[in-house]
Amino acid sequence: MRLNGKTALITGAGSGYGAEMARRFRAEGARVACVDLNLDAARQVAAEAGNGAAIAVQCDVADGPSVAAMVKEVDAQFGGFDVLINNAAITQHPSRTGRTPEAEVDRLFAINVKSLYHMAAHALPVLRRVGGGSVINIASVTALRPRPGMTWYNATKAAVISITQSMAGEFAPDRIRVNAIAPAVGRTPMFSEMFKDEAEADAAHDRLVTTIPLGRLCRPTDIAAAAVYLSSDEAEYVTGIIMPIDGGRLVG
Ligand SMILES: NC(=O)c1ccc[n+]([C@@H]2O[C@H](COP(=O)([O-])OP(=O)(O)OC[C@H]3O[C@@H](n4cnc5c(N)ncnc54)[C@H](O)[C@@H]3O)[C@@H](O)[C@H]2O)c1
Structure with a gap:
């Protein structure tokens, strides 16, 4: 129960890393708002994590009015929140x-980067009002050690790192801590989206494992354990x- 008394808003909580963070945060005693574009998926995670202390809210994090409405709803249901996890993102299809x-580049930046602007505009005032808290931005180790074919995705995650560092200094006087987690590749639904079929994904999995010193994907x-700590x-x-x-991976 390391998060007893805390309330977390987690974006992209319908799948992968976000869904596991939502489950683990509930298990550690936090109330959780599972936010996702895919409302059915968010509802399922909230219902599993449950007991009325988890809710699901639909939102497109790339859309300012949608973020404003979502934050208002979470605030109304929970009376504020003190943990914000900016996790929702998309990957790119490998290309030179x-x-x-161009449309894919624009979409990557809208969802992976501009979403942090919308969250800063609408969610940060809530953290300030409740007296501070913790923001975690999910970056990627590919921002620090890029793989070819993923330039624009990698660049969005490098921007997430820069935004995290800028915000940390700015919001420290408000007692809002801002950190980033940089995960290695993991076999979530996002992983499959990069490949044309599961056979190609399996082959990539085997190849990627050899680039990670501890010998397995993330x-x-x-990720949930790191997010609980932060x-x-x-x-x-x-x-x-x-x-x-x-x-x-960074030292291998
Ligand atoms: N899986 C990996 O290999 C990997 C590696 C490094 C970093 N990451 C990062 O971890 C985070 C989670 O990745 P994942 O693998 O769990 O992905 P995932 O695709 O399994 O889940 C992402 C979730 O975000 C939601 N989402 C997408 N666009 C949205 C939007 N516009 N508004 C609201 N929700 C939206 C999706 O519906 C989905 O539920 C992402 O930030 C990703 O970039 C993933």
Whole structure:
């Protein structure tokens, strides 16, 4: 019960890393707002995590009015929140840097980067009002050690790191800590979206494992454990860090 008394808003909570963070946060005693574009998926996670202390709210994080309405609803239902996890994102289909369709580049930046602007505009005032809290932005180890074919996705995650560091200094006087987690590749639904079929995904999995010193891909439980720590009072002196959860990929 390391998060007793806390209330967390987690975006992209309908799947993968976000869904596991929602489950783990409930298990640690937090109330959780599961926010996702896919309302059915968010509802399912909220129902599992449950007991009335988890709710599901639909939102497109790339759309300002949608974020404003979602924050209002979570605030109304829970009377504020003190943990914000900006986790929702999309990946890109591997392509050469100048061949990625322009519309795909725009969409990557709208969902992965501009969403943080909308969240800063609408959710940060709530954290300030309740007297502070913890913001966790989910970046990626690919921002620090890129793989080819993923230039624009990697760039969005590098922006997430820069935004995290800028915000940490700005919001420290408000007692709002801002940190990032940089996960290694994991076999979530996002992973499958990068490949044309499961056979291609299996082959990529085997190849990627050999690039990770600890010998396996990242699991949602690895990310949830880091997020619990960064949201808990144990991390009260931690802000502005980029925490790689990467099985040693950066040093391998
Ligand atoms: N899986 C990986 O290999 C990996 C590696 C490094 C970092 N990450 C990062 O971890 C985070 C979670 O990734 P995942 O693998 O769990 O992904 P996922 O695709 O399994 O889940 C992402 C969730 O975000 C939601 N979402 C997408 N667009 C949205 C929007 N516009 N508004 C609201 N919700 C939206 C989706 O509906 C989905 O439920 C992302 O930030 C991702 O970039 C993932």
